[in-house]
Amino acid sequence: RKEVEQDPGPFNVPEGATVAFNCTYSNSASQSFFWYRQDCRKEPKLLMSVYSSGNEDGRFTAQLNRASQYISLLIRDSKLSDSATYLCVVKGQWGQNFVFGPGTRLSVLP
Amino acid sequence: DVKVTQSSRYLVKRTGEKVFLECVQDMDHENMFWYRQDPGLGLRLIYFSYDVKMKEKGDIPEGYSVSREKKERFSLILESASTNQTSMYLCASLPGQGFYEQYFGPGTRLTVT
Numbered sequence: 001r002k003e004v005e006q007d008p009g010p011f012n013v014p015e016g017a018t019v020a021f022n023c024t025y026s027n028s029a030s031q032s033f034f035w036y037r038q039d040c041r042k043e044p045k046l047l048m049s050v051y052s053s054g055n056e057d058g059r060f061t062a063q064l065n066r067a068s069q070y071i072s073l074l075i076r077d078s079k080l081s082d083s084a085t086y087l088c089v090v091k092g093q094w095g096q097n098f099v100f101g102p103g104t105r106l107s108v109l110p
Numbered sequence: 111d112v113k114v115t116q117s118s119r120y121l122v123k124r125t126g127e128k129v130f131l132e133c134v135q136d137m138d139h140e141n142m143f144w145y146r147q148d149p150g151l152g153l154r155l156i157y158f159s160y161d162v163k164m165k166e167k168g169d170i171p172e173g174y175s176v177s178r179e180k181k182e183r184f185s186l187i188l189e190s191a192s193t194n195q196t197s198m199y200l201c202a203s204l205p206g207q208g209f210y211e212q213y214f215g216p217g218t219r220l221t222v223t
Contacts, residue, residue, distance in 0.1 A: 043200060043214035043215060043217055044214050046212070049210065087153070096160060098212065100145075100152045102150055102152035103152055
């Protein structure tokens with residue numbers, strides 16, 4: 001089983017739609033969680049960290065369920081500019097070992 | 111703004127050649143990483159370095175080595191390139207303990223023929 005798994009995608013949604021991405025991780029000792037965004041032919045960039053209490057940044061909401069080892073990202077009112085691949089990233093307690101999921105591609109259609 | 115640069119965007123090498131990929135960051139970050147990214151597999155860590163001359167193996171170090179002689183520069187070396195090393199290589203840097211945002215370079219698309 002892979003350490004970090006994500007919805008395989010791609011997700012094709014119309015503008016204005018709400019879309020949710022799911023991510024599961026296998027290492028229960030993982031401590032920190034993130035969502036990165038990667039545009040086509042570009043490098044990944046941090047979108048948001050994920051906190052136990054859940055957190056929101058504008059149209060983006062991230063949730064963490066430690067008991068189920070599950071992370072989610074919700075995008076409301078999708079924009080064309082949200083089209084990208086979304087990477088789930090998990091960090092263990094020690095060291096600098098960040099584990100990336102394979103990513104889920106989103107295409108927002110006009 | 112943090113800037114991470116990589117020596118080449120595209121590189122074509124022959125099987126058996128020695129290949130050097132260079133990465134430079136301009137923000138005095140302690141940690142630097144080399145990943146490769148392949149479709150369906152995501153980013154996989156090859157090596158990382160937490161200080162000058164210090165390095166740790168990642169998940170897939172076989173066939174690679176690294177060098178960090180100066181804090182700002184982290185080099186990835188393919189001693190004898192093989193076709194299964196054709197990939198996108200991404201370098202990243204991270205300020206230090208307690209910081210979690212990695213800053214990535216633009217990537218080097220390496221093709222080994």
